[in-house]
Amino acid sequence: MGVEKDFSFGKLHSEAFSCIQCGYCRRVCPVYRALGWESTSPRNKVYQLQNLLSTYPPLANLPEEFSQRFWQCTNCRRCTQVCPTHLDLMNLWQGVKHHLGKKGYEPASLRSTRERVKRNKNIFSLANENRSFWAMPLQGYPKVLKPENPDIAVFVGCVASFYPLVSGIPLALANVFLKAGVKAYFLGADEHCCGNPLTTAGDLATAEILAENNISKVRELGVDKLVFICPSCQSTWLEEYPRYNKGQLPFRLLHYTEYLADLVDQGGLDLKPYPRRVSYHDSCDLGRHLGIYEAPRRILRAIPELEFVELANHHQDSLCCGAGGNLYMVDQKLANKISQPRLDQIEESGIDTLVTACAECRQVFTLGLQDRKSPVRVLDIAELVAELIREG
Ligand code: SF4
Ligand code: SF4
Incomplete structure (x- = not known):
């Protein structure tokens, strides 16, 4: 190929x-x-x-x-x-x-990440078989992650699969799907790194091997929708994978916020009130790369008593968190410096809760606001919905 x-x-x-x-x-x-x-x-x-x-x-x-x-x-x-x-x-x-x-x-850090991806099929020095350890608190684990005749497949991504600070995101989403009656098949160990750290660095040949595995594993399931937690994974699938597949993929690629927003519209999510002042951060990959701006806002608007305010820069003018494009692994000091103007905007907005829809943004803002001793709570939308959803 x-x-x-x-x-x-x-x-x-x-x-x-x-x-x-x-x-x-x-x-x-x-x-x-x-x-x-x-x-x-x-x-x-x-x-x-x-x-x-x-x-x-x-x-x-x-x-x-x-x-x-x-x-x-x-x-x-x-x-x-x-x-x-x-x-x-x-x-x-x-x-x-x-x-x-x-x-x-x-950079040496990027070279070692590439080596780890080739060896372990994820960006960390961890066994890929443990890719679903985040789900251990789930009742019925691990069987509950692999339902028969699934409605959708879910691609979690390396960061949310392994990094403890954000591994609550897939857990929250799995709980939401269970309560909403959606049969979601989490790929787990069958999922290999999407290849984004390689494609961003122009190493397309190694990324192709990862892509071939991922495409064939989803294809075997026979689902018509693949739902992503990580917008960088989704944009890699969207922009790079059709080339490896020699044509359009036989299933739709959706971010989980799009899937949940449709469930909200169909009355499939019954949410408790959240009487707080809340804002949403548009990530670069979900916004400028994928053009998904309204789905997260549709979910937030459906939460009773939630007061939604926009940050100073939003939609296509949103500011970068600093972690994208491998920069967090190449130059963490610079990534942190880039996040400062956004952290200023978050603090100046007077919100109680910042909502994100990208694990890397969630991680950067959580740590950045902790450093500033800010009272603002940072949550991924999946985590907020899991907290508010009523039993179906
Ligand atoms: S924005 Fe202007 S300076 Fe920058 S690449 Fe385009 S033409 Fe060149
Ligand atoms: S960091 Fe600068 S050069 Fe890189 S994509 Fe953003 S605007 Fe362009």
Whole structure:
């Protein structure tokens, strides 16, 4: 099966030379806003690329600082969103990282993550057979995770499967499905990393092996819907997997908030009141990548007595939490610095509860607000719904 994404120097060269150096991307880039050095701005990176792709061979003799700048990116898509020449910056960044990785110019932390993914099928040094340990408190575990003739399959993702701070999210969702009478099949050990840390770094060949496993395991179930907890996994499936599958996948890809919002509309979720002031953070992957803005808000609007307020930046203008694009593993200090303006907005909004729909955002904001000794409670929507759902 071929990997036909165009990372050719010719394609990257023509993209880089479409730039008119307007600087719109510079104003919105969270990395540039956090560091303030011209070398970190997307505009400058494109300018430098124009020179480096014009040499022969292209990208020869890279200054170390220059290659480092490409890994300092959260994949937030803000630059692409504002570019007036519609430059495919995400493909440009991915393509450059593909070539940098092949030349050995990649951060050590990312190289070891890639090795772990190849060896363990997840981003951690943990056995993949333990992928459903989060479900141990569930009555009837592990059988209850594998119903016969399931309505849907659920793809949890590495972070929520293994990281204790956020493993309450799949547990909450499993409880909601059980109470709502939805037969949800959690893939568990059959699920391998979606490949996002590899595709973001331009390593498509290794990602293909993971994708083949995941597609075949879902296909075997015969379901027509695959529901995701992690928006990064979903966007990887949406953007990368059809290529590996040689065509459209034979099932729909949905974020769990879309599935729950439909259940709400059909009267399938009976929710208790939550008389608090609540806001929702649009994650980069669920919002700008997947265009899912209304489903989480539809769920929140259905909760009696909940007072919903928007944060200062929301929908497509939402601010990045700092953890995306592998940045949390490459440069945690920078990721934390990027999260500060959003943490300021959360504190200034006067809310009691911040709701997220991405495990990485949930983790970053929980730790960031704890550091600030803030009283704001952080919950994933699945956790909030699990807390409020009445027995069916
Ligand atoms: S994707 Fe985001 S972090 Fe990366 S260059 Fe674009 S605006 Fe900056
Ligand atoms: S917004 Fe687009 S055209 Fe303008 S500097 Fe950035 S990459 Fe170049």
